Every structure is written in structure tokens, then in C-alpha cells.
Amino acid sequence: MNARRPSQTSVMVAFLRALAHDGLTGVPSFSDPTARKLLPFPWSTLHAGIRRATRRLEPEKARRRFSPLVDILPLRTLHIDEELAEAVARGCRQLVILGAGLDGRAHRLPGLAGVTVFEVDHPATQADKRVRARGLPLVAHRLTYVPVDFEHERLAQRLREAGFDPSAPTVWIWEGVTMYLTDAAIAATLADVSGLSAPGSRLVVNYREPGEVTAAERPMRWWFTGRVKEPQIGDRSRDTMTREVETAGLKVLRDSGGGDWAARYGAPEPTVPTLLRTRNMVAEKP
Template identity: 35%
Template sequence: MSESIFRKDATAQGVAKQRLIETLAKPEERIINDPYADRFVLGASFIKFMGHRLNVWLAQKLVPGFHEHLISRTRFIDDLVKKNSASGVEQYVILGAGYDSRAHRLELPSSLRIFEVDQPEVQARKRSKLPEELSNSENMTYVAVDFTHQSLTEQLMNAGFDQNKSTVFTLEGVSQYITKEALSSTIKEVAALTQRASSIFFISYVSDLFDKNPEACFGKGYPNAEKRAKLIMYGSAKVGEPWISFYGAEEIENVLSQNGYSVKENVTLKDLNSRYFAPVGRALSENQLLQLEHFVMAESQN
């Protein structure tokens, strides 16, 4: 596939870039480790040459907290998946997996069956960049689905999803790119698929305040909050993946509860700053907090 006509992976690359930057930190200071991220990022050699500190400094100049927000989101899910797979969850479905390599970079039990769902073009590029020998690849299946017009159920079932097994689903950094109808039908399909077994659903969503009152999504004293919010929106639209859907906490809770899920945790970078960054001496100050995205963990009631 020619890189020049490929237009669907800019944001997936953007997140992989932040994981690459974090991986360059000293092992005792880093929050996540992704040894595969560099394979997907254009200009990875230059990023590696600059190193962790300089890249993070630059990110702080452009949009303070942006790097930490994405890294804390990844770490939150890493912890969730590790904890649940260690306590016996049998399947893991990564919805909108992009260039995430959780299936290979975490030491997950070999009994865990993993399904990576994304658009076919993104998966094709991902597969062409990954090494042939990868840990856990025999337990992992790629499932091509476009949430806006394809049935997740049909594709997952064809790929061997087992409705009798307990499952974790994660939808990381995707809800802002798809319509509210597509999100709600995806959650509905997930609920129907998991009626016979317990399941956990993780979703990240962008607060509707970001659209209406951006200042409310940043820590006190955050410099030029409104300008930064516009910059983020402009950046996504410019690469052809505009943010189109924003949610309130109640709205997300309602969509989840209508489908049998109850919210157990709803956090932002503010909460994860003290959980992950403070212990390694990298706590952000109030005026660097970017809280536009919420990270929600919900459990099924069955």
C-alpha cells in the first residue's frame, strides 16, 4: 500500500508517536513501554535522536499535558487488562486498536484470546510493519470492521468470538471520531454478544464541555485554554479525522446502563496524574492539566 494514498491512520500514528516518546524515558521513570511503536511512526529515527526529555518539553510547549493524557489513558487500560486477565477473564476485544500493541507488549496469559478490531486499511499497514515472530500472536486475531456501516457481531463471531466466555472490551481514543449512533449501536451489539457471560467495557470520551466551554476542561491557570482546544480540533480535522462526538458523564452512563453496564470508574488526567506520574517524580502542575477526555470502566450486571 502506498503511503501517499493512505489517509486513515494519522491519529493512530499520533498516539503511537506518544507511546514511542514515552518508551524512550528511563525505565524507572516511564509509565508505559511499547517496543513496537517506532515501526508505525513516520520520522521515528528523529524522535529517537531527540530523546524523551526534549520531545516531552516540545509537547509541553505546544499543548501542555497532551503527552501525559494519552500515556495515562494507555496505562489505565494496560492495568485493567492485566488485572482482569490475571484473575481469569478469557477474551479481550480491542475496538479501534490502531497501532496499539498491547496484545504483544504486555505479558498476558496465553489462555487469553485477543481480537483486534479496526478498519481494514489500518490493519493491513500494521501487519506489514510488525515482525513475523511476535509473542502471543497465536492467540490474537485481526477482525476488520468499520463501525459506521458494518456489523461487529457478524465479524467477531466469524473470527471465533465465544459468547460463553468472560470478556474485556476497550474502545480507546475512538468515540470522538464516530457518530453517536455508531457508538450506541456498537455498545448495543457488545451487550447482546455478552448476554451469557460477564464483561467489562472501557470507553474514553471527550467531554461535551470541550465544545461548549473549553476552559472547563483544563486545569486552573492553563495557558490559552481556548486556543489550545481549537488547535487540537484543527489538527484532527486537518488530517481528515475530525472530532465529531462529545459526551456528558450522564449521557455516557445512560448509554451504558441501557445496555446493562454500570459505571465503576470515571477518571481524567487529574486523577491519573497522582496515580502514575507523581510516584516517578513527573507530576504535572495544575496549570498543565488537560482533562478533555474521560476514561470510563463499566461492568456488566450479568
């Protein structure tokens, strides 16, 4: 990643969420009105162009055209939101979003009305997010931005300085990040999460299992690696992620993937390999 430039991966994620919000997905229950408002130029222009073009198509035809590319984001997001709601119902009053990017949860989930949200990300990405989020209504109790350069700063120190309370049960979301990290970075972050977590805290960590890169996926991989210099280096098996999470002192509760989410949220059975290999693991601090 370019240290002076906001993450382009985070922009791509918001772009796909915006398309899903427009209905260009097979996931019927998805909504994220914040995504379009967070898009920078030229992504905002591209999004507007796609919206105009798809209005000329039959809705079902438009969905079929975009669904294979888009569905991974609304399915992943819906499942994490459901796990977040359960954690809050169980008493978690702090939410830490690791690698938050252009996340809109503090602005769109009414269930966070009693929750303090900490968004953690690289300073360049977070500075851009703060500008783009101006004008969005805040529905969380409080939102605190925590810029962290993981090459030179420790997560625990920066969170405490920002007002994080280690004695309070916390839900942690680590979405769309692990595939860009080394094993050492994964272990260090999990150790920090566990060390900062009061009993009953929950972690939802998104990861992707190894698999052959198909011809349809190669252009996207080239874009991430060659164009924006954000290579996806960290696919991991279920056994590997379980071992890493449990080594850090957390108890794995469940693990589910794209096929499970599609069935749960009324979407077509996925055929795209990346979606089939994408998983969310939920763990708890004993």
C-alpha cells in the first residue's frame, strides 16, 4: 500500500456496496445508503454512469449481469451485521472496526445507538474517510477515529489513548483485511485484540481460503497487485485461522461461508469461487 494514498481496496468495497444498494445484486435484503456518499472521484462518476445505464435494462437482467461480481459484499456485510447485533444484545457496548476503510456502520445501524465505535485504520485512509463522512448522520452513541500506522505503532496503545475501555465487553470487526497481511501481522493483531478484550467480548474476523485463481478472477488480482500495489498475499485455511485465533486466547464459536450466507439471506447459490472461499469466523474472549 502507498503510505500517502488512501486504500484503493476500501474504495472498491464501497463501490460494490453502492451497486448492491442500487439493487444490482441477488441479495434481496441489503441496504447501505452511506456507500454512494463515501465514494471519491472517479468512482462516484463510474457509479452514476452504471446507475443511468442499468435504468434502461429490465431489473432482473441488470441483477443477473452484476450479481456475480457484487454479491460477495452484501452477503459478507449482512452476516457481520447480524453477528454485531447479537454481540450488542449480549452486552457489548464498544465496537472496534479494524481496517475500517469507508465503513458506514456508525452512520447506518440504529442498533449502535448505545455503542461507542472506534474506527481503526492507516492515517492516509482514515483522513480521507473523515472528509467523506462529513454530513452523514451519526447513529452510534459516539464515533472515534483511531489512526494507526501498524509499521510503527501498537494498536493497544493508540486505542487506550483514544478512550477505549479494556474492562468493557467489546465487539471487534476485522473485515476484508486478513488476505492482505502476513502471518506475523495476523498474530500480532490477534494478540492485541485478545489482550484488550474483557470476558464476553466477540471477534468477527473475515478471511479467505486458498484456491486456484480462475481466469475470471485474474484481472481483479492484477488490479490489486500490479495497479494499486495492494497485493492479496494472505489466503488461509479454516484450520490455520482456528489455530491463530485460539493461540491468541480466544474461543472459536462458529465459522460460515458464502454458501451459508446465500441460503440464509435468500440469495442465489453462489458460483463464483472467491465467494465460495470467503468466510467469517466468530470467536469469544472466555
